[in-house]
Amino acid sequence: MPGIQDVFTTLHNVVLNHMRAGGLDAGGGLIAFEFGTPIPDDTFQLSDAGATVSPTLAVEFMSAHADTLPEITESMFRRRSLSVDDQYMLLLSGSTASKAETVDMFGLVKRQALADFEPTLGALNGMYRFRPVYASPINWYDLAETSNWTSISIGGSDNPPPRSGTLPKIDPELTKWQVVPQRYKPWLDRRPTKKSLRTMSPRQSFDTMEVVPDLRRSGDAEFRSHAITALKPSVLSRFKAEKVVRTVGLPAATTEILPMVRKTVPFTRKFDTLKVSDAPLSYVATNLNQTLLQEATARPISGDRFSISFGLCFVKLSRPWLSNVLLNLPGWYVPNYGRASFCDAAAASGPMAYLPTGCILIRDLKIGGQWSGSDRSAIEGSSIFGGFSLLGRSYDRETATISVPGMQSIGWLCEPMPNLPPDDQPTA
Numbered sequence: 001m002p003g004i005q006d007v008f009t010t011l012h013n014v015v016l017n018h019m020r021a022g023g024l025d026a027g028g029g030l031i032a033f034e035f036g037t038p039i040p041d042d043t044f045q046l047s048d049a050g051a052t053v054s055p056t057l058a059v060e061f062m063s064a065h066a067d068t069l070p071e072i073t074e075s076m077f078r079r080r081s082l083s084v085d086d087q088y089m090l091l092l093s094g095s096t097a098s099k100a101e102t103v104d105m106f107g108l109v110k111r112q113a114l115a116d117f118e119p120t121l122g123a124l125n126g127m128y129r130f131r132p133v134y135a136s137p138i139n140w141y142d143l144a145e146t147s148n149w150t151s152i153s154i155g156g157s158d159n160p161p162p163r164s165g166t167l168p169k170i171d172p173e174l175t176k177w178q179v180v181p182q183r184y185k186p187w188l189d190r191r192p193t194k195k196s197l198r199t200m201s202p203r204q205s206f207d208t209m210e211v212v213p214d215l216r217r218s219g220d221a222e223f224r225s226h227a228i229t230a231l232k233p234s235v236l237s238r239f240k241a242e243k244v245v246r247t248v249g250l251p252a253a254t255t256e257i258l259p260m261v262r263k264t265v266p267f268t269r270k271f272d273t274l275k276v277s278d279a280p281l282s283y284v285a286t287n288l289n290q291t292l293l294q295e296a297t298a299r300p301i302s303g304d305r306f307s308i309s310f311g312l313c314f315v316k317l318s319r320p321w322l323s324n325v326l327l328n329l330p331g332w333y334v335p336n337y338g339r340a341s342f343c344d345a346a347a348a349s350g351p352m353a354y355l356p357t358g359c360i361l362i363r364d365l366k367i368g369g370q371w372s373g374s375d376r377s378a379i380e381g382s383s384i385f386g387g388f389s390l391l392g393r394s395y396d397r398e399t400a401t402i403s404v405p406g407m408q409s410i411g412w413l414c415e416p417m418p419n420l421p422p423d424d425q426p427t428a
Contacts, residue, residue: 003304003305003306004174004175004301004303004304004306004386005170005174005175007154007155007306007308007386008033008075008170008174008386008387009168009170010154011033011154012031012075012168014152014154014312015031015312015314015360015411015413016031018150018152018312018314019314019358019413028415028416029357029358029413029414029415029416030072030075030168030354030413030414030416031075031168031360031411031412031413031414032070032072032075032076032077032354032411032412032414033075033076033077033174033360033387033410033411034070034076034077034078034079034387034409034410034411034412035178035289035293035384035387035389036289036362036384036387036388036389036408036409036410037065037282037285037286037289037389037408037409037410038192038197038285038389038391038392038406038407038408039061039285039361039406039407039408039409040191040192040193040194040196040197040281040406041143041191041193041406041407042193042194043057043061043141043194043281044057044058044061044141044142045057046124053141053142053144054124055138055139055141056124057124057125057141058135058140058141059121059132059133059134059135060121060123060124060125060130060280061141061280061281061282062133062134062135062315062317062359063121063130063131063132063133064130064280064281064282064283065282065286065359065409066084066133066317066356066359067083067084067085067130067133068080068082068083068084068356069082069083069084069087069351069352069353069354069355070354070356070412070414071353072348072353072354072414073171074168074169074170074171075168075169075170075171075174076171076173076174077411077412077414079286079290080351082351084319084322084355084356085117085131085321085322087342087351087352088117088322088352089117090334090342091327091334091342091352091420091421092110092113092114092117092323092326094334094335094336094337095110095326095332095333095334095421096332096333096334096335097331097332098331098332098333098423098426099331102331106329106331106332109323109325109326109329110326112323112325113323113325113326116320116321116322116323117131117321117322117323119131119321123280125278125280125281126278126279126280127278128278128280130280131319131321132319132320132321133317133318133319134317134318134319134320135315135316135317135318135359136315136316136318137313137315140313140315140361143363143407148313149311149312149313149363150311150312150313151309151310151311151312152309152310152311152312152362153307153308153309154306154307154308154309155305155306155307155308155368173298174386174387175300175301175386176298176299176300176301176384176386177298177299177300177301177375177378177379177382177384177385178292178293178296178297178298178299178382178383178384179296179297179298179299179378179381179382180292180295180296180381180382180383181295181296182381184200184292184295184383185380185381187200187391188381188382188383188390188391188392188393189392189393189394190391190392191392191405191406192391192392192406194281197281197284197285197288198276198277198281198284200288201276201284201287201288202287202288202291289383289389292383292384293383293384296382296383296384299374299378299382301375301378301385301386302372302374302375303369303370303371303372303375304370305369305370306367306368306369306370307367307368307369308365308366308367308368309365309366310362310363310364310365310366311362311363311364312360312361312362313361313362313363314358314359314360314361314413315358315359315360315361316357316358317356317357317358317359327417327418327420328418329422330422330423331422331423332421332422332423333421333422333423333424333425333426334421334425335425336425337421337425338424338425339419339421339422339423339424340419340420340421340422341420341421342417342420342421343417343418343419343420344419345416345417345418345419348416350420352417352420353416353417354414354415354416354417355414355415355417356412356413356414356415357412357413357414357415358412358413359409359411359412359413360409360410360411360412360413361407361408361409361410362388362407362408362410363405363406363407363408364403364404364405364406365388365402365403365404365408366401366402366403366404367385367388367401367402367404368399368400368401368402369400370400371400379395379402380395385402387410387411388404388408388410389404389408389410390402390404391404392404392405392406
């Protein structure tokens, strides 16, 4: 039976083996874990009499859940307040051919990327719009589809031999109990539902942003203009505080509008405030996790022998509105930004260093162990064990087993991005 650090090393290898068995190639991607986000059984159910399972709600959930650009260190996935479509929009709107001889070819790629970026979907839960992230298998959300799930037992039969090369480093935060304040403890035994997560949420509202086309933009001449640029983060913050966005139409000549450049994008940001009852459930669940972790007391897991079992489903993600052709094309820059300001591939740093391209889901978690006295005390008040959510857990003292029914998201496959933008702005 492995210790807690060995559990995540083994889990890392299990996920990669599971992907290969399913014909998926991780390529240069890496596996990173985050503290488990509970996904209630009713997340994908409509409010009709039959509680119909809805594929539309599944797309809505995953689109919000995967809309983050993480910081990754020692196999730990840490969410940041950077959305994929916002950062991509900054790159897309400002992207400009570096050389005159490639303007026409680059323009074709960019116009197609702009056209792909424009469509959005309306949410069933809440008055907001979003860009969809589609998942495969397409019915991953349907718990009745048992073929999507593989039974895993770490400490039992599913301990693959170590992979050749350097084993992944595991962040120490993934080896601890997270003991929450007393006021949260009544919720720990309750199996999460959409309603209970919203009720537990410490926030009453969420700021949201929708990126939509600026209907006043002036067509192809604008896209060819070297004046097109992306908003600096400081400007974005000011706009968000004011909940307004001002856009300026670009004339064909650039000399007259250079003072306006930092305010100009071919898309408009529309900010709104959603009540917690209308916000995407993923926002509510991940924010609740962050709040519990901020208030929790971390305690070492002192036992050293565990057995862990669960159902595993790896979900591959696709974003039809994001142009891999553009992102991997050489010979373009973004005015006012240096080469590799969004992603420095060599240093694996920057806002877009990693893109989540797969999600690791588990269900019906069971944890057995040779618990110490401090571990048994922590079981009563912890929302997290290692990287696993314990919301809705029960503890069988006879078998010393923690059971957590239902689904949770525990990690990601993340793809390293190339240098973005690939070039510096040419000097005059």
